[in-house]
Amino acid sequence: MIIAVDFDGTVVSQEHPYDELETPLTFLPGAQEALLSLKRAGHVLLLYSARSNLALRVDWRRNPVWVARPDLFDRAWWQAHRPLAEARYQQMLDFVQQELPGVFDAIDDGSQGKPTGVGLFLDDRAFGWSYTGGWEEVQYLYGEPPEDATETAAAHQEVRRGP
Numbered sequence: 001m002i003i004a005v006d007f008d009g010t011v012v013s014q015e016h017p018y019d020e021l022e023t024p025l026t027f028l029p030g031a032q033e034a035l036l037s038l039k040r041a042g043h044v045l046l047l048y049s050a051r052s053n054l055a056l057r058v059d060w061r062r063n064p065v066w067v068a069r070p071d072l073f074d075r076a077w078w079q080a081h082r083p084l085a086e087a088r089y090q091q092m093l094d095f096v097q098q099e100l101p102g103v104f105d106a107i108d109d110g111s112q113g114k115p116t117g118v119g120l121f122l123d124d125r126a127f128g129w130s131y132t133g134g135w136e137e138v139q140y141l142y143g144e145p146p147e148d149a150t151e152t153a154a155a156h157q158e159v160r161r162g163p
Contacts, residue, residue, distance in 0.1 A: 001119035001142070003038060005104075007049035007092050009124035011035070021087055025095045030135030035103050037143030044105045046118070051092045052110035056085035062110075 008014050012025045039045060055063035056078075066073040096104060108115070122138060
């Protein structure tokens, strides 16, 4: 299956301010293990993130709202924030290269639009991490078959029940 994975709030924590680039990124609990398990299970993983937004990094005309409503576009703001948008994109690329080498089959560069043919989108806003078991649930449902199915099933039921 092709699985598109969001980055901020899904793979890594968003505990720091948007413009803070000095604080190292940290995995959300279970994210690294689940991604590795999904890869071992043979899924095609795509990293799809707002950090790759070309309207913020390269050309403001890539944002249809700014083109249709130029009164909403602030060129000075865009020019001032472009370096930050590019640095955040590069920070994501560096993190993935260092912490998850070879896990993602493709990384969104902002030029393709929404990926098509995707069987599952993993996104903190759409997936509802707080309601589900998060990465443990994803690993259980879609990851490689567990070595000890009985132990894993018991852990899965514990995740579903919650605290």
